[in-house]
Amino acid sequence: MELIVLLAIPLAGAAWAAVLGERPYAPEANTAFSFATLIAAAALAMRVIGEGSFSAADEQFFIDPFNVFLVTLTAFVGFTTSLFSRPYMRIEFEHGRIKPRQLRLYHSMYQLFVAAMLIALTSNNMGLVWVAMEAATLSTVLLVTLYRTPASLEAGWKYFILCGVGIAQALFGTILLYFAAEKVLGGEGMTALLWTHLNAVKGSLEPAVLSLAFVFLLVGYGTKVGLVPLHNWLPDAHAEGPTPISAVLSGLLLNVAAYAVVRCKVLVEGSLGSPLPGRMLMAFGLFSVVVASFFLWRQRDIKRLFAYSSIEHMGIITFAFGMGGPVANFAALLHMTVHSLTKSAIFFAVGHAAQKAGTQVMDDIRGLITLSPTVGWGLMLGALAILGLPPFGVFASEFLILTTAMRDHPWATPILLLALGVAFAAIFGRVQPMVFGETSAKRLPVFAHLGLVLMLGVFIPPSLAEWFRLAAQLIAGS
Amino acid sequence: MPDPTLSCLTLLGAWALIGFAGLVRPGSVFVVGRVLFPLGALVGVALALVALVNAAQPADQLVLPLGLPDLPFHLRSDALSDVFLFLLGAASAGVSIFGAGYFRSGEGTAPGLLCLQYHLFLASMGLVLLADDAYLFMLTWETMALSSYFLVTTQHRLPEIRRAGFLYLLIAHVGAIGILLSFGVLQGGSWQFTFDAMRAAQLSPAWAAVAFLLALFGFGAKAGLVPLHVWLPEAHPAAPSPVSALMSGVMLKTALYGLLRVTFDLLGEPVWWWGLVPLAFGLFSAIYGVVFAAAQTDMKRLLAFSSIENIGILFTGVGLAIVFGGVGMRTLASLALVAVLYHAVNHAFMKSLLFVGTGSVLHATRERNLGRLGGLIHRMPWVAWLTLIGALAIAGLPPLNGFVSEWLLLQAFLSAYQVPKPFLGMLLPLGAALIALAAALAGYVMVKFYGVIFLGQPREASLERAHDAGWLERIGLGWLAAGCVVLGLFPRHFIDLLELVPMQFGLIQARTIGGNWWRVIPVMERQAAYAPVLFLLVVGLVIALTVFVVSRLYHVRARRSAPWDCGFARLDARMQDTAEGFGQPIRHIFQPFFSMQRELPTPFDRAPHYRVTIGERIWTHAYLPLAELVQRTARAVAWLQQGRIATYLLYSFVTLLVMLGLVL
Amino acid sequence: MSELPFDLQILNALAALFLLLAFAMLAQRRVVALVSLLAFQGALLCAATLLLAHRTGQWHLYFSALLTLALKVVFLPWLLRRLIRRLGVYWDSEPLINTTATMLLGLLVVIFSFGLAQPIAALASTATRNAIGIAVAVVLLAFLTMITRRKAMSQVVGFLSMENGLFFGAMSATYGMPMIVELGVALDVLVAMLVLGVFFFQIREQFDSLDLHHLESLKEEQ
């Protein structure tokens, strides 16, 4: 029941906005819909915590601790982002950078995007997951090109093609999965693509096919996760789209893609019984972390900068999932949470900063702390948080990941640390002059997020920890 | 008697509360300056007392329901942490009360925010000392770095200060990574990150060495051990003086604490050759720091380099202790250790005193450049006389406290010839020679520091309007100066406290340093003894007698007139030595240390001018190339992103093929 | 494979033809021709689906055949042709790699993918033994097509032929995906095409051309 509500609300929102999305009260309505979604998600979470995982709509949908926490996260960030986008979009509108039509498009697509992600998260049917992922892409493509500038068009085009191709690979992977599954589960019933059933029989699935399938799935969904070298769409899309979209792309879409990858990994690992998939994830993750950290050094555009930092963190998460085991998975989930909170908070701050300074070029943004203390502090603290400085939660997850890496793969630790060091120097060196210094010329969400992250650094509520643990076990496949 | 750890924790919590109270009326200098900072000082005193009481009691642990799910916060108060908590409380009390008078509004960060950062800094330092598991340690460690970073960048409008802050946080972070790795090794397969687990862990010699070296790297970076010191001379001058005082006086010591904690407590039995590393680096830092201090022209940079020197001395002592402990000469090891701890506490007082002194000068004159100071002893007698005590103390002159610790260290060095290792027996006494050299140079530096700032003629007309420190600042200065004197005159009692540490480490079973309330006997009476009180008594007696006799037999008439100066009439302020001039012999003698650019006037210059800029070779030879390397790599990586979509598709294509090949 | 029943032989023939078409698209430089090739691919797909539907008698296969016919044979080609006419892009300029080289590459790709499919084909219980290999080959060839083209339009066509390849694989290997998925996928493809339409016009009005070299400005400055 909660599930239907959860999925219905944003869809309704999309439909509504498609018609009336440019009305003056539209932003408020948008927020209202997001808030309703959040409520529904919370209710759902309550239920799962209460009764444990369950499935719905003859098993097409399936809720377990793993995805329900992502659902809640998605709903929450979706809500805060809508809060942030209210003033942001109004200013854009007043500056005449967007027209009513585009505002309508924006609102409807925003809701659609949220809906798509929720479906992708809750669906039990790998095929449906694919469909939802594709829908999420399509709904954001037009948002990336919202400003109609040449750059934004280019970014949108790259986003569309690269992710399209990638997602096509994922589809082929899904087909192969189905091909392997129907041997065991029989093609007639609809069960052959249901993750729960696959998970139940993963031991008896044909390894050769599954490994092949995994390659396609990994390349496909990996493109959306933004793993190097499949990442090339990501910085452009983040930099050129409106900031709220950058926030949800970084904060949510990447998570959802990672979620899909992990779901597949669980199956394949179970079938192969070899660490190969894990190794692949680790390799991708490590490569992404290192390359991204070096990319950070040469950035001029503030949103590009943080886009690359998203790649870096996705790399860390992928690496952690690749290592597997309860601790690493726990850490990865924690990192997912804190990263999407922090990164979206940063993008909020960046959005305000860019609007204040009237540019996204970092060299032209100076002395935010005098221009507007809240933005300045928000950006500074956010940057420090994302760089893994205590007492913020990112440190907690990175601490766990690093220590686990030290235990299981000592060779990887120095590489990770090197990358983290480089990234630190790069990002902090850019952010500090923007926040401080002489300038040449109400933001609740930021601090709400940072506050949560801060709390997660010092104290992880037992219930949440339990939740993570369940999820981690689930992923570890025990 | 309340639970030791809890009582410390409460006091630290009080600090944090005071900090947040600053946010209630962030703009009000009165609330912050007249209420909160004095309160903070009181808490500091209380903390020092509590620590003194706790030190005598057995170690006591406490677990908080916070932290990671399977790693809650562990806290522990034992002799080692209590000694440093005492240091923190006592020194910070003086600095806080000074700060109460020092911080004014309109200088960078708002007072309230400053108050918050300042007290969080204090609290986090305290928590570092109490932490008993790796996570809490790292957490508070980095919080300490972060809060101090914000304090350093109070005047963030100046680009060089931003640069300083960046450099500081960067190196702090790199060091923290080293420490984290060290902990990763220390847990030794148990994957429990509590210190108890680390104490229990059995490490192979190789891994133990790795852990030690990593820790040395990490803590060395924080302490400013050469060559990881580059942030220190930048950050200390950048910060407001009370903050510099805390950073130099207390924060650097937390690094020492960490090293001791890891080496003697977590690793248990150190191996003798480990000691050589901190010994070598320490000696080098000592000489390096003091030589550069002598060449400085900015009073706070000068003090920062002198801190590097003292850190060098401390690490030398640690190295010596490790060597002694490793070869089983436990009594001497504990002697060296006591010397180190003593010097740590001394330095906390002396250096804080000097830094806050420069703070008052800065406020009175708005001037940090020695070339524009002078003659302030007439304008600000309080600051001048109290600072004199600090200067004499740090120059290691009896009967003040600096001498005691260096004396103990030299005593330890003197027995080093007994170390039963080839060469070591011969080389270690040379270390004593270097320490002596460093001490003597420190004297040189302090004469320069004090003489140029407070004595002679004012080099700028504006100095005539300089005003003396306010009463709160005087109290602060007085407290710290008193600390220097008391620690110098009654070392015995304090040594009793310090000796608990080697006992905790199991180096010695009972106290070995003898003596009574008025004298110290490090090893045995006929070898050496030192009785500062008696010492002072005799000198004072002679002085009094002389004064008396002279005034009785003759007269005490005196009249003022223009200085004679060999009959030269037109004497002006520019004829006295500048800071550069005073440092010239050092620059001359230690040429190889410096990389100097000089601009010398030619005989025909209409308006001749002379400029010299003194750089560190380490910058040009180590740090800049590193940065260059990263840049080049980044450029190479950036080539991946060429903007052509076909290329991107090719990437995916190739990736796909490669991975298919993998599973094939 | 003479012992195969006749309809399966036809299916194999279709598969081979499918591959051939992929090659043709790799070689073809006239955009209009590309589109018709695409339509032809769609037709093959539809035929194969019908064949399988007839053979296995699964009703939903008829449905998906219908879907394919409507979407991939009729609608999309029509849409593309219309766009081409409206935007006046008939020719693709010289491909990035010359055609013969591309063909050789394609050959290697095919060999590779057949090799890849060997173990799977060995255990495929379905009638079509080497369909997977062909599907992989087609997908990769389409990939190659996209890489080598300069015009946005031809890239899209390559993209669609990739989708066709996928469906052919799905069809022949597994008799089609579950209905709901098929519907979803079809919907997505449709939407994608519409989005594309919008895109084209936006790009056009920005750069008054669909040449991709206009879209190479976002990069790391060297």
Next chain:
Amino acid sequence: MSVIPWLTQALEVLAAIAVAPLFGGWIVQCRAWLQNKSAPSIWLPYRAIHKLFHKEAVLAERASPLFRFAPYVVFGSMVCAAAIIPSMGTRLPFSGAADAIALVGLLATARVFVSLAAMDVGTAFGTLGARREMMVGFLAEPALLMVIFVASLISSSTALPEISDALATQPFALYPSLAFTAVAFVLVLLAENARIPVDNPATHLELTMIHEAMLLEYSARHLALMEWAAALKLFNYACIGFALFVPWGVATEQAQTPAALFASLPILAAKLAAAGVGLALIETVSAKLRVFRAPEFLATAFLLAVLGLLVNLLLRA
């Protein structure tokens, strides 16, 4: 406890205060003879001091209290130093209060105060002198410490009386290390007491002067105390030398009888006389160095001392 040690202590201090100027005078005498000039009266130093005490002190306007206070501190610490050094007997009550390292520290204190006082008025010569004095000091001090270390290695004690006692009582043995350090010590002594070749005590106005330059602003009683302290310093150094290298003749631990004590007086006198001649000789035969060369001179001293240390550790002798 017996009265003898206290007697010794008192006697030593008084003797030091009393004899120090005479020693200076004696050196002047010897030098005059060696350079066959007619020498001033040997009592001249006393007269000078007496006269200075009578005069009215003239202070520069800018002189701070530190300037007036310094002479007393310097004088006091020199007297205190004299109390540590065993010039007649090795059983001194005060020796327990401070060992040789403390002695070095004490001398350093005196030096620092002289230099600070010199910088106080802020004249060109004052600061110049202070700088040079500190330069000499920071090289001489570790050298002196090394010298003492060598001796303390032999006698395994850093308390000066213990050292000289040990050296005096043990059966005579040749210590090559002591030979090295003796040379080093002489160099340090010359440098620290503003003698040729580092400084010229016989001059008042010379661009290369060190000690005099610091005292230029002093007059009357302050100058007198400073001069007296300087004389005491020379006397102390001489006594340190005796204690380390020719300890024989002092009343030792075991045999600290009044007889021995009084016997030690003429012996001390003889030593001082000899030392005076030696100093005069050195000052006559050697030319003054340029100030820039002074560091090398002292570096040599430091090196010799360290060499002595190594030799000692190597040969255990």
